[in-house]
Amino acid sequence: MSAIERLNPLINAVVQTDPRLGIGSGISGQPILIKDCMDVRGLPTTNGSSLYGKTPAESDSETVRRVREAGYVIVGKANLTEFCFGATGDNAHLGRTRNPWDPMRISGGSSSGSAAAVASGMVRLAIGTDTGGSVRVPASLCGVVGLRPTLGRVSNQGCLALSLLCDTIGPIAPTVVEVASVFAAIAGYDPLDPVSVEGDPQPLSDIDKGVRGLRIGLPRSFYFENLQSEVAEAVERAAAVFERLGATLVDIQLEDPKALSEHRAFQFVLADVADSRRDLMRDHREQLGAEVRRRIELGEQVSGRDYAQCMRALWRYKSELRSLFADRVDLLLTPTTPTTAPLWADSHDMVETTRRVAGLTYELGATGVPSMSVPCGLDRAGLPIGMQLSAAWGREGLLFRAGNAYQKETGHPVMPDMGRPGLQGPA
Numbered sequence: 001m002s003a004i005e006r007l008n009p010l011i012n013a014v015v016q017t018d019p020r021l022g023i024g025s026g027i028s029g030q031p032i033l034i035k036d037c038m039d040v041r042g043l044p045t046t047n048g049s050s051l052y053g054k055t056p057a058e059s060d061s062e063t064v065r066r067v068r069e070a071g072y073v074i075v076g077k078a079n080l081t082e083f084c085f086g087a088t089g090d091n092a093h094l095g096r097t098r099n100p101w102d103p104m105r106i107s108g109g110s111s112s113g114s115a116a117a118v119a120s121g122m123v124r125l126a127i128g129t130d131t132g133g134s135v136r137v138p139a140s141l142c143g144v145v146g147l148r149p150t151l152g153r154v155s156n157q158g159c160l161a162l163s164l165l166c167d168t169i170g171p172i173a174p175t176v177v178e179v180a181s182v183f184a185a186i187a188g189y190d191p192l193d194p195v196s197v198e199g200d201p202q203p204l205s206d207i208d209k210g211v212r213g214l215r216i217g218l219p220r221s222f223y224f225e226n227l228q229s230e231v232a233e234a235v236e237r238a239a240a241v242f243e244r245l246g247a248t249l250v251d252i253q254l255e256d257p258k259a260l261s262e263h264r265a266f267q268f269v270l271a272d273v274a275d276s277r278r279d280l281m282r283d284h285r286e287q288l289g290a291e292v293r294r295r296i297e298l299g300e301q302v303s304g305r306d307y308a309q310c311m312r313a314l315w316r317y318k319s320e321l322r323s324l325f326a327d328r329v330d331l332l333l334t335p336t337t338p339t340t341a342p343l344w345a346d347s348h349d350m351v352e353t354t355r356r357v358a359g360l361t362y363e364l365g366a367t368g369v370p371s372m373s374v375p376c377g378l379d380r381a382g383l384p385i386g387m388q389l390s391a392a393w394g395r396e397g398l399l400f401r402a403g404n405a406y407q408k409e410t411g412h413p414v415m416p417d418m419g420r421p422g423l424q425g426p427a
Contacts, residue, residue: 061158079113108138133361140386212246274299
């Protein structure tokens with residue numbers, strides 16, 4: 001708790017701590033932070049909005065219940081983009097979450113506080129949510145590990161809904177082993193969640209098995225285009241590490257990369273959110289943040305025919321991935337974000353910035369496959385770069401094998417120096 005007290009004024013990653021613990025009190029159990037769109041008994045849930053959080057939640061969400069059951073100690077709630085709807089880390093009500101590597105740059109979102117709190121050292125573990133990249137993007141920009149599980153592997157019961165086709169809950173930590181341990185604690189079937197599915201009951205059993213014999217695909221079209229040069233170079237170096245460790249690299253030519261570049265998943269998520277927030281737009285429009293309100297208005301413009309077209313494009317991509325994972329590769333390797341963290345000064349337009357930093361995560365997320373961002377280097381400005389590993393549905397264990405092998409070979413990621421002069425005050 002003392003690290004939160006010391007560092008949070010600089011980063012603004014934590015919106016509330018649990019007063020029942022007390023600053024400086026002893027904690028018997030590993031501390032963990034929960035994104036403030038999940039119910040934690042006794043704490044208000046704001047969803048990043050001024051419209052919520054007036055009274056404490058009466059019960060835990062299913063994920064929080066499992067976190068407690070596993071022995072973790074919930075120390076507070078993490079900042080987030082309003083209604084989990086944006087990838088910059090800005091929030092008109094709670095303030096922006098600053099990147100621990102450089103407070104003049106975005107943290108990514110919408111699980112901004114979860115990633116920034118881990119990267120800054122306030123906590124080792126945090127829980128976020130991911131619809132189009134909301135765990136993977138901030139994990140990449142803040143230099144930590146973030147997992148988007150298979151759709152339905154972790155219960156969404158008691159968590160804010162954004163898009164029922166895409167929403168997942170996932171852990172964030174400095175290392176793959178820690179992420180895998182939290183995932184093992186929270187994964188499992190929940191009869192109260194209509195999208196819940198069964199999965200591998202032992203996701204950690206092969207984590208030290210390495211990558212020898214695995215086939216890792218690199219989809220050069222779309223995923224390796226229009227990248228910051230240092231991002232491309234870092235992911236290519238990571239691929240070389242996997243090859244050196246015994247994996248086979250496979251160049252993949254996607255069937256319809258142009259369809260991916262049209263970002264159809266982004267479009268149908270806009271429509272989903274517009275529908276789910278229609279009552280708020282009718283009754284409380286002026287109380288919503290301007291950028292979130294604008295994104296909802298964009299979703300209102302998506303026609304039923306447009307939505308159906310998005311669903312067909314998603315179906316085709318899911319079919320392609322099923323064939324790839326069945327016949328040609330065990331894993332896909334791509335950059336997580338096409339650039340390192342942009343400056344706040346260049347990120348005023350949340351819609352465009354979200355499309356920019358989440359352009360490589362949205363479509364994969366929409367298919368429901370598990371993906372994990374792992375730090376794989378720094379650019380010339382000293383900002384972290386993330387690689388994205390993806391596997392077939394229900395195969396999180398393969399992500400853990402590969403990510404752990406990479407971190408064991410290259411060393412655990414460097415964390416930002418929170419005492420350096422550039423971090424002495426807020427941006």
